[in-house]
Amino acid sequence: MTDTLTERWEVICPQQRVEPERGVAALVGGAQVAIFRTYDGGLFAIDNRDPIAGANVMSRGIVGSRGDAPTVASPLHKQVYDLRTGECLDVPGVAVRTYPVRVRDGMVEVGAG
Amino acid sequence: MKHLVVVGNGMVGQRFVEALRSRDTSGEWRVTVLAEEGRAAYDRVRLSAFFDGVSAEELSLHTADDGVDLRLGEPVVRVDRERRVAVTGGGEYPYDALVFATGSYPFVPPVDGADLRGVFVYRTLDDLEAIRDHAKGRRTGAVIGGGLLGLEAANALRLLGLSTHVVEFAPRLMPVQVDEAGGAMLRRYVEELDVKVHTGTGTTAIRPRNDGDFGRQADSRGSVYGLVLSDGSWIQADVVVVAAGIRPRDDVARAAGLDVGERGGILVDTACRTSDERIWAIGECAAVEGRCYGLVAPGYAMAEVVADRLLGGQATFPGADMSTKLKLLGVDVASFGDAHGTAEGCLDVTFTDPATRVYAKLVLSDDAKTLLGGVLVGDASAYPTLRASVGGPLPGPPLALLAPESGGMGTGAGIAALPGSAQVCSCNAVTKDQIVDAIHEGCTDVPAIKACTRAGTSCGSCVPMLKQLLAISGVQMSKALCEHFDHSRQELFEIVRVRGIRTFSQLVTEHGRGRGCDICKPAVASILASLGNGYVLDGEQAALQDTNDHFLANIQRDGTYSVVPRIPGGEITPDKLIVIGEVARDFNLYTKITGGQRIDLFGARVEQLPQIWRRLVDAGFESGHAYGKALRTVKSCVGSTWCRYGVQDSVGLAVALELRYRGLRAPHKIKSAVSGCARECAEARSKDFGIIATDKGWNLYVGGNGGFRPRHADLFASDLSTEDLVRYVDRFLMFYIRTADRLQRTAAWIEAMEGGLDHLRAVIVDDSLGICAELDAAMARHVESYEDEWRATVEDPERMRRFTSFVNAPDTPDPSITFEVERGQPVPAMGERRPVVLGLPTMGVRQ
Known part of the structure; x- marks a missing residue:
């Protein structure tokens, strides 16, 4: 999940604060970001804002899989998003922004630009 | 706009009006219904259910329709065909078309004493109420007539606690429907219920009590005391019901000069048109080409014919299937087709088993290849298949079809052999072809078929065939929970448990x-929680929970988020009320009183939740589980403690039940209520399990819900002690938790259950599956291991x-x-996004 183009990384929290198959919300710059860990240790970061409902709730969705895609479902109306691309798998044309995310020295970091 | 007058608002009249209104899309007809009874149409077929506790409201078939002027208690007394007006006591109603749907009246044989007090007929809800009222405090009853209606009446008297006799003139019970051997088998069942049967016997006279109170009666009639029978014997009876047959109500039509049938009934052709082209007759009052039909299905068929004709169609009455299947006094009885073998050269195949007390007869054509009819007593499970096979080849070898445990009917082999034109649902005249078409057009389950074709919506006896048709049409009713599991919730529950x-x-x-999804993870979380895996947010379980x-x-x-503290039974002290108010004020929460007698606090941010809980827990509150697929509330009315009508302590029971089942995780939310008397102020019958106090104990109702498809709960058991009540509810809930589908409320669960409420009763009361000990133990574990999730959270950093x-x-x-701020409370700021309310003036609210 590293991104060599990202120059500025913001340290978020110790990596164990992101529990397997759950999300946390973080403030990165002015943006609300939802960070998830999948069962195999993969880390993903997307916008915390549910683009359909307009509320900042994505970090509280259920993490799972659809086919090969790691997913999170909006807790409000259950639309499912591909964590890798941010694409909504239930509503064509809807997507959330993704962010680079990595672990350095036991700390989760999100690319901030 | 033309004006249609419908005379009568019974089942057929009502069906006719519905059929016409649903098809009259261009508004061709204005409809006035003139009815004799003070009640709108109700289900007369299920009339006897009144004595099982089913209310008049539940029997109602009335649907509100602004396009119909329904005038109750205003019978038509005369029809003036010259002026084309129907005349009632209230006025005159001009018509362009008039439909008689006046039904029948009970035939009362001309015997002495038929007008005594305590002698009733069995036709209307008013009759039943009068019987019930008169039977209070009396001990003996007799029914004149041992046919279908007579046996229903006998059961009613039995349920009212009377020692009951049935007197039938013919040599056997139900002479019209069953043959001699079937009647004998039926008699054994009936006598076992302590109903005394007198066949081949007439009633010579009904005698009054001769105790001198004759002259004191306000109406100068005496009260009935008993019957003198044609064999000279005497039966004592405080209540007598005459159920000796029905006669068509053709008096008004006759007086108007319309042609009538030789044996009564308004004579109509196959279009159901009388001798006056503007006047029609349908149902029991009509004699189609001279023949009257005393069943509802042919009446419905006539209703459809006239509705079609009035809108320019050419429908004709197709003739009627006089087959019947009933449960009388708990005994299944069915007859279909040529039950008495009147066709020339026909053959009988009979099966009698005194051990299981099953009698069955098939009538076959002379070459034994075509099924003509039959009689079933004791076990009518083969009825749907057999009835639909009448006129066609046998759906299997005769003995295999008749012997109940052969499994011959359940396999679906029978229905596959049916011709497409065979009627599967005779109540609504739906053929196999129509159902198969509906399946091909996308109906994948029984409710969809019901909605689409109306099949199975009346007596329900064809529902097993609908399932078979789904199965043989290749509809795979996938039970897979989601893409991650091929199992149903019930199967997963068993896997996890075992x-x-x-x-x-x-x-x-x-x-x-x-890795699961938002469907299977919460379902499995619920299963794990139901099986007692402790705090729902520990370890991996946290990641399964819905938000x-x-x-x-x-x-x-x-x-x-919104926060709902538990208020068991809706009972709360002033001090606790103040705490809720203070918490809401301090955290700036919007408050609203819920339908389940709680207080809901809205607008809490995630990080405020533990602080709010801390305050509530310290004041003695706990989680109300409003967020869970779990027991929500047990509502109550104030009961005998305060209410002058209350007969039991409904609040006390509601509190006890809510505390017993709090936190119980289930396939869906569970709601309950307890009412302290039959006035039912707690609305218990709209709950998954509802309890209504009686003067002897508690009545338990199951399977009700509000919501998208409201449904009243069904009576499960009556007059229970508190101990029995709790035991049954324990088992009901645990059985539901074990076997229901994900997000299936109890109503849908029971409806989908093979055998329905009877099966549920067998499992819970009679332990027919031998699992009651397990269910009891599971509930005991739940009660013992309950802990408040809010407290468990705030006590653990x-x-x-x-x-x-x-x-x-x-921070x-x-x-x-x-x-x-809206009406003095915080609400989510919508800014420009607030939805615009159309057509409603803005009302100033004074603060």
Whole structure:
């Protein structure tokens, strides 16, 4: 999940604060970001804002899989998003922004630009 | 616009009006219905259910329709055909078309004493109420007539606690429907219920009590005391019901000069048109080409014919299937086709088993290839298949079809052999072809077929055939929960239970694929919780919970949560009320009183939840589980403690039940209520399990719900002691938790159950599956291991850490959550996005 183009990384929290198959919300710059860990240790970061409902709730969705895609479902109306691309798998044309995310020295970091 | 007058609002009249109104899309007809009874149409076929506790409201068939002027208690006394007006006591109604749907009246044989007090007929709800009222405090009853209606009446008297006799003139019971051997088998069943049967006997006279009170009666009639029979014997009876047959109500038509049938009934052709082309007759009052039909299905068929004709159609009455299947006094009785073998050269195949007390007869054509009819007593499970096969080849070898345990009917082989034109649902005249078409057009389950074709919506006896048709049409009713499991919830429950699986990971690795989703994870979380796996947010279980369960609160549209403390039974002290008020004020929460007698506090941010709980827990509150697929509330009315009508302590029971079942995780939410008397102020019959006090104990109702498809709960058991009540509810809930589908409320669960309420009763009361001990033990474990999830959270710092706004800025609340004030309370700030209310004036509310 590293991104060599990202120059500025913001340290978020110790990596164990992101529990397997759950999300946390973080403030990165002015943006609300939802960070998830999948069962195999993969880390993903997307916008915390549910683009359909307009509320900042994505970090509280259920993490799972659809086919090969790691997913999170909006807790409000259950639309499912591909964590890798941010694409909504239930509503064509809807997507959330993704962010680079990595672990350095036991700390989760999100690319901030 | 033309004016249609319908005379009568019975079942057929009502069906006719519905059929016409639904098809009259261009508004060709204005409809006036003139009815004799003071009640709108009700289900007369199920009339006897009144004595099982089914209310008049539940029997009602009335549907509101602004396009129909329904005038109750205003019978037509005369029809003036010259002026084309129907005349009632209230006025005159001009018509362009008039439809008689006046039904029948009970035939009362001309014997002495038929007008005594305590002698009744059995036709209307008013009759039944009068019987019930008169039977109070009396001990003996007799029914004149041992046909279908007579046996229903006998059961009614039995249920009213009377020692009951049945007197039938013919040599056997139900002479019209069953043959001699079938009648004999039926008699054995009936006598076993302590009903005394007198066949081949007439009633010579009905005698009054001769105790001198004759002259004191206000109406100068004496009260009935008993019957003198044609063999000279005497039966004592305080209540007599005459059920000796029915006669068509053709008096008004006759007086108007319309032609009538030789044996009565308004004579109509196959279009159901009388000798006056503007006047029609349908149902029991009509004699189609001279023949009257005393069943509802032919009446419905006539209703459809006339509705079609009035809108320019050419429908004709197709003739009627006089087949019947009933449960009388708990005995299945069915007859179909040429039950008495009147066709020339026909052959009988009979089967009698005194051990299981089953009698069955098939009538075959002379070459034994075509089924003509038959009689079934004791076990009528083969009825749907056999009835639909009449006129066609046998759906299997005769003995295999008749012997009940051969399994010959259940396999679906029978229905596959039916011709497409065979009627599967005779109540609504739906053929096999129509049902198969509906399946091909996308109906994949029984409710869809019901909605689409009306099949199975009346007596329901064809529902097993609908299932078979679905099966043989290749509809795979997939039970897979989602893409990660091929199992149904019930199967997963058994896997988890039997194999002792404790984690989702183990379950999905060994029995599924992928990593789960928002469907299977909460379902498995609920199963694990039901099986007593402790705090729902420990370890891996936390990751399974839907956001509501994860945050122990209900998410709202802006991402805030609402908090509902438990208020058992809706009973709360002033001090606790004040605490709720203070908490709401201090955290700036919007408050609303819920339908379940709780107080809901809205607008709490994630990081505020533990602080709110801390305050509530310290004041003695606990989680109300409003967020869970779990027991929600047990509502109550104030009961005998305060109410002058109350007969039991409904609040006390509601509190006890709510505390017993609190926190119980289930396939869906569970609601309950307890009413302290039959006035039912707690609305218990709209609940998954509802309890209504009686002067002897408690009546338990199951399977009700409000919501999208409201449904009244059905009576499960009457006059229970508190101990029995709790035992039955324990088992009911545990059986539901074990076997229901995901998100299936109890109503749908019972409806989908093979055998329905009877099966449920057998499982819970008679332990027919031998699982009651397990169910009892499971509930005992639940009651013992309950802990308050809010308290468990606020007492554990590790658990508290989940309740933060931002993992890297825990002191910053979500800046996107803002409120504005509406009617003095905070609500989510919508700004420009607030929905516009159309057509409603804005009302100034004074603060």
